[in-house]
Each structure stands twice: as structure tokens, then as C-alpha cells.
Amino acid sequence: MSFAQAQDRSDGVRDLDAALRELKRQGCALLITGEVPEHVTAKATKRLLGDPNCGRKRLLAFTDATSEHIDDCLPSGVKRNAPDVWIIDPCGIDRAIPSTADDIELPKADEGSELNRLRQELVQAVGYFDDVAEGLDPAELRVSIDSLEYMLEANDLSPTERFLRTVAALVRGVRGMGHVHLPLPDDSATVQELSPLFDARIELRKRDTLAAEQRWHVPRHDITTIWTKL
Template sequence: MASVLRFRGGGDDANFQTWLELLKKRGSNILITGNVPDWLSAKAARVLFGHGQRRYRILALVDRTIDSPESRLPESVSPTDPTTWIIDQRNGERSIPVDATSAASYLRPPEKDNVRQLRDEIQTAISFYEERSEGLLPAELRVGIDSLFPLLQRDGRATKQSLRTLTATIRGVHGIGQYHLRVHDEETS
């Protein structure tokens, strides 16, 4: 049986795609909440990372229950693609385009649940892709963080401040940011 992505209160993939088209034009940031299984969060990430010839993806893995970055990326995308930048705080690793080596030379290895370091690296990656492409078109940049929960547990205030900075940066380049927080909706306030 095939699964279908649904909004609370109904809807289907077609409605989601229509809504996403509206958000693509101006840049947006989407908080995905709910106590949902990992496979559903991965499916939402793949849809939001999207397909396309000229697409730049930045994926930050924070939640230690996630198996691999591949589960979050569209099938046609590899973590080693030159258009993909992966920050893996779970394992203290990163995967970046070969030509980004000088842009990332000052970055320390990713530290578990360090939201400020994560914010700085995401901004470095955004700057790299913006310069590389000589300006990003709407929705070319896609950023995903999965999950915010460990960051909020460690330092809620710093996480909120860092997210304000990131969401403004992503909107400023007309990108799309997705932030996963797999907790009951009542706990997100």
C-alpha cells in the first residue's frame, strides 16, 4: 500500500505541491511538527528538497536516530553531488563539494548539538552556493535540519536566535528551509 503525505485536516500530495509552488516564489521556512515516524519525516524532506537541474541542497543531520543522509535526499541526488552540502553533527562529519574546500577551510568538525556552529556552517554553505551560481533563483536553494529537538534540549534560547538568523538568510535568497521537530504539537509552543 502506498503512503500519501497529508496535511492535518486532510489533503493530499497534489495540494501540498500547489502550496509549495506558492512558497517557492518568495522564499519560505517550514516547521514540520508532530510525533511522526522517521520514514514520514524522511519523505517530507525528499519532497521539500525537490528535483531539478539547478538545485542546491544543504542538509543538517542532528537527530541521532536518523540512519543516513540518503533517506532525506531525492533518489536522484547523492550526498557526494557538487550541489549537496551535508553537515552531520551526529558523527562529527561533513560532505561538501570539492570546490568548496577553501570556503570551508576555517570550519571545525561538526560538534553534536552545537546550534551556533551549525548556523555558521549553513550560512557558509549558502554564501558558497550564492557566489558559485552568481545569484540564486527562487527556490534553487533548499536547506533542511532534522531534527531541532536535540538543539532545543541543549539550548533553547540559542536555537531560537540562530533560527531567526537562518530563516532571514534563507528568505533573503528566496530559498526554502525545512525544520523537523518530531514531537507532539502541544510540545512545540
């Protein structure tokens, strides 16, 4: 899908594709918003995790998800036990890490807060993939966190913001692409509070029997796209 058609709030039509190329080249953190069914967020994640036929390192962190939802988030043909997939599950039931990472000492359930354990494992996973690749290429690493809603319910806004800053810096540091789901309306106060921590937002919507849709917000370039099919 091309995202070239974009509606600029001040100057008419701009090229979103150029902005996306910049985000991919430099590394970025994206915020996914919108109150939509679980299968819509899974479809968005699947697309953002990249073409299954291209070499990608995929890191998925779930704060509250079923096994079925985890599988639905993976691109077609990509299995959770693949050597380039790392799945973080706070309960440990659905965790999956590459076999060559077995010697990494993962955070224990009684070590620090759940938010800190998640941060620690994200750091370990990104470091592992960077080492294996001997330096990741731009957009080679894809990171998904689903969802931020659970974190906000379990923690105050301040520690959640610190966590997001750390994750965003971690992903940008290896020129990866990371996205975080926050199933709230795009104009909600929480989204507005957290938005400056991200390079762009992808707003999702699902109206009755119509296909799920998306539109991008890239504040740095003053771009908001038209609604397009997800």
C-alpha cells in the same frame, strides 16, 4: 501531488497552490511537526528537497542521524558527494561538502557552542551556493534541518529561537525553501511558541497500517488543509 484542495477555517475552500507559489517565489521557512517514525520524516524531507531532475542546491544539517537516514532523505538518484549537495554532521563522520568548497575553513569542534558552529556552517554553505550560482533563483536552494528536538534538549528556548530566526532570514534572503523537523504534536506548547518564526507548518501523522499523511497550516492565509497522503 496537488495541494489545491484546502479547508479554510472561515471561508470554505481556498487555493493552497497559490499560497505555495508565493512561498516559493519569496522564500520561506517551514516547520515540520508530528510524532512519526524516522522513515516518514525522511520521506517528507525527500519531497521538500525537490525534483532530482531539476537543478537544486541541497543543504542538509543533521543534529543526530545515522548514515542510512541521511541517504534516505536525499531524492532518488541524488548522491551525498554531488557538487550541489552539502551535508552538515556535527560529529564530522558523515559531513559531505562540494569538492570546490574544500578551501572553506569550517568551524572547529572547540570553537563556540554546537549551535553557533551549526549556524556558522549554514551561513558558509548558503554563501557558497549563492556564489557558485551567481545568484540563486527562487526555490533553487533547499535546506533541511533534522531535528530541532536535539537542539531544544541541549539549549534553552531563547538561543534556539535566535538560531531559527537567523536561519529563516538566511534562507529567505536568497529566496530558498528551508524546513526544520520538530517531532512533537502540532498542538504542543513548544510548537505554538516557535510557530510564528515560520511561514507555514507541515503536520505529519502515521496511523497503524495506513499510509503516512500530511496537512499544511498557513496562518498568513488562514489555511489548514485536509489530510492527504504524503
